[in-house]
Amino acid sequence: MSPEVGADPGLIGLAASSVLVVVAVAISMWQRLGLERSLIWSACRALVQLLVIGAALALVVEPGQPIVFSWIWVVVMVTFASWTLGRRAPEVPGAFVLGLIGFGLSCVVTLSVLFGFRIFEPSGRTIVPLAGLVVGNSLAATVLVGRRIVAEASERRAEIEARLSLGLTGHDALRPYVRDAVRTALIPQIETTKAVGIVFLPGAMVGLILAGASPVAAVKVQVAVMYLILGSVSVTTAVVALGLSRRLMTPDHRLVRVLRAPSR
């Protein structure tokens, strides 16, 4: 198979790949899972979303387009991710602002390293996809860390107030619970990083190989991407956790009353 064929499956190829959705629907019907409509809806929705995003991406990644378009895209991504954080973790006080700071700072730190050390050249073709990896991979961990800290502050209120009553500062009283929440949020990413290449081949690498790149070149890109994701998830969860622990304490070291959202 030539690289060109691998790079673009074409409309017929795209239609053929939908056979796999039909297989999933068939399994749902066979096992009476009741997921047929959800499967079809999610597959159609993903197709439309990606076509729209692909068309929009073409406007910013094509050579000759002003690089400012890419940065505007990044700002929109960070804003949307922060809004999503607020929606998925409504019990987290100030989630939107915490998300803006966390995702924003994570983009600044990780992209500064990647572009500063010339690992990638800053261009429309690199800025948007890399920032997308930062934000997309940090979102789930950030929701997890936010919800976990609020749940701990609610369920372990007596324990935290016992720490305060011993003369600990608000920051010190919350520290064990914040630390546990950040560890919980980071461990899946660490496990994923350890398993890469053995248990599964990551998406970026597979995509590059399918597009015709050499496996060695694909591995180099993938390693940089894995480190980017590890760094960005760490920065985002740490920033959100620290910011949230400040919001959960009053300036005079009293625990704010929080209500835990019903479990989903």
Add this chain to the structure above:
Amino acid sequence: MPTCLQFDSVSLVLDGTTVLDRVDCRVPEDGITVISGPSGSGKSTLLRMCNRLDVPTSGRVLFRGVDLAGVDPVEHRRRVGMVFQRPTPFAGTGADNLAVAGVTERATAVDLFGRVGLDAALLDEPTDHLSGGEAQRLCLARTLATGCEVLLADECTSALDPESTDVLESLARRLATSGTTVLWVTHDSAQADRLADHRIVVDGGRVVA
């Protein structure tokens, strides 16, 4: 007798509910002062205000004549320690718990455990191995580890067996005799009779006696 803690027309409104309504009372320096009253009457809230875990919506709480609104709460809480209704042992060993309160020397830790009637061997036991009574005594030792001058006890024996209750009541008496001001909240009138040198009775968020 000088006043240790004083409530000066203190009110607290939480989510539109009046928890305390213009409370005026004083806690003398000497002996054990018992705050009693039915459940939900505002007893625990009075105690939490002494520890700065709650602050008044209006009025003042004074500690030795100084308005608590103006003091550093972290420093204040090490002078006015609190034990809660349910035992709140932290994860780790007994020694780890005392370390949170700043006691890391073994001899001091053993002494503190002795004061609350706990075997020193429990210093190295994980706290989830302790019984309810042992856990509450550990919490009391932890509070005493701060070197507090005032002990606030919020129904700290309500979940304990009679033997553990007796140990804690005896300890409260010894502390009061040795100069520590003890403010003890209970809804158990028999316990109030056993312990009280001074009484404050609360009902419906107001001091009634």
